[in-house]
Amino acid sequence: MIRPALILVSIGVLAVWLIVTGFQCGSSEMTTAKLAYSQHNLEKADSSFAKEAEKNPANAEAWYYLGRVRLERGNYAGMVEAYKQSLAAGKEFEPRIIEDKKFAWAQMLNKGVGHHNRSVALEKDPSKKDSAAAYRKMAIDTYRLAIVINPDSAITYQNLAVDDHLSGNYDEEIGYLKKALEIRKSPELSMMLINAYIQKAENAKKADKTTEAAENFNQAIAAMAAARAANPGDEEMLGTLINVYIEAGRTKDALPLIKEAVEKDPKNKVYQNDLGLLLLDQQNYEE
Structure with a gap:
């Protein structure tokens, strides 16, 4: 039975930028968020951008920077939701969002590959079977998050199918392989x-x-x-x-x-x- 090699994608370091001025709204939340982000106080920036977005849901810029903060905090699910709201409000930040999501997807894909490789290494020792299974579960969860970020990559579905197969999840494996074949x-x-x-x-x-x-x-x-x-x-x-x-x-x-x-x-x-x-x-x- 053929067991394909996992595919590792490397993306270069993503530059971080923030335009200190020129926000769409001069509210206190935006001012506070801008200052917190410039000081790399991500927790405060997150809450302040969230408050502004809640008060003014049509503010595509606030949603974008909220997503950007969440990207830097590793909250990829939150990032996806914020970017979705930003695009619903306007397309001004779409090019940046596309690049950010590429970066986040690659991070999750590579992390999943790392968990998979760790599970394979541990599996060679019968006494570490449970640890191997735990890392394989982490790989599966990480790939699923990568799919949330980028649902159009056959690579992610293929890698996910490999770990589901190794876990005995054949129905899930079949579903992901069908999805991969729809793409490529x-x-x-x-x-x-x-x-x-x-x-x-x-x-x-x-x-x-x-x-x-x-x-x-x-x-x-x-x-x-x-x-x-x-x-x-x-x-x-x-x-x-x-x-x-x-x-x-x-x-x-x-x-x-x-x-x-x-x-x-x-x-x-x-x-x-x-x-x-x-x-x-x-x-x-x-x-």
């Missing part, structure tokens, strides 16, 4: 989705959940059929599809694929053996 088509993501369906099917089969197993085998088969249509020459996918058909008990559907595989690779003893067994299963003694 790739053979790697398709194979991850196929593997997730196969894993779910095999687990259900072991638990004697026949209907659930069949449903997930069928989902895997549908995904593989789509992948083969995009890349008909993928012999590895052909072999996997044959195996899944057989494991799903759909030997009749596997037969034409086995014949295709033998035609492509007539010296392959595994395919020759599988063909013979399937013909016997179908009581096709003439072939």
Whole structure:
């Protein structure tokens, strides 16, 4: 089963700026917030910008700087909400907001990768299994926050799917992989989705959940059929599809694929053996 490497994104240091004058409103809250921010008193700046935004919700500038303060405080969820309100009030700060959110997203993505790598390292020691699981949970939570900041990055969904798979959260993994594929088509993501369906099917089969197993085998088969249509020459996918058909008990559907595989690779003893067994299963003694 393919386990793709996580993707680490590095963003350069984001410059911090504040225009000391020129606020839209000369209220006491804005003046206090401006002074607190210039002195790097972020807690006071946060509360003062929040008061101004509450009093004057149409003040896009107050919402923007509230988001900016929250970014610097590491309150990314609060940042997202403040930036949303700023954009609702006006588009003046949109370019800055886009750059700020890129920075925050990269911070969370890289932090998630760090938690993931720590969990992998700890997992090598059986006595640290619980600690490894805790770091994996932190990775999942961090990736989810990254998605709140930037819901349009396939990388984040892919990394999140990896840790959900390792945690046995196959339904969540499948959902995130589907979302990633909506954003970016790739053979790697398709194979991850196929593997997730196969894993779910095999687990259900072991638990004697026949209907659930069949449903997930069928989902895997549908995904593989789509992948083969995009890349008909993928012999590895052909072999996997044959195996899944057989494991799903759909030997009749596997037969034409086995014949295709033998035609492509007539010296392959595994395919020759599988063909013979399937013909016997179908009581096709003439072939």
